[in-house]
Amino acid sequence: MDYNTFLDEFNICSKVNSGEIDETWIWVNGGDGAGFEYTASGPSMNDPYSGMKSCGKNMFVMGFDYTRTWDLALHSMGHRMEFAAKHNHQSEYLGWDSRNHRYSSPYNTEVPLENGVVGCGNIHFPPNAKKHYDYSNSANVQSNCTGSTQTITCSIWGCNQEGFLKWWFSYVPSNWWSSFVGK
């Protein structure tokens, strides 16, 4: 995925700068033609991995695959929120998540839960997850995500990815949403 060719082909920068569009969503029919799940460029919201040039305004480009279930599009939106929150509210985000260090865990290998109270977790690690994508784990954990410390299991979000992502997004602090849209 050559983002700069894509921007030029569809005249994206002039549309962003004129206010005609705010962001770009690429939907593809399978494969990896959609590029990254999300990327961003602009004066204060730059994701270096895609190499996408700045249009002059902050802009997100999402990459979705319409042959897959829709919870995976929400998953991509979740990674975008992680990026935006870490970008502008890093220490607050890391405390709120409290499990971001788990991203370096090997896939498909269970790791013990942390002791004590955890936060809201992240897109790969719900508060009680023992491995990546562990949305259906019934283990008990103490979490303060909802605003008070309570024992939770996956039943609080319905033990599936869609339910977890909706639950997770519902506790995102309101002041992070402006970062989510690149403002």
Ligand SMILES: [Zn+2]
């Ligand atoms: Zn992911």
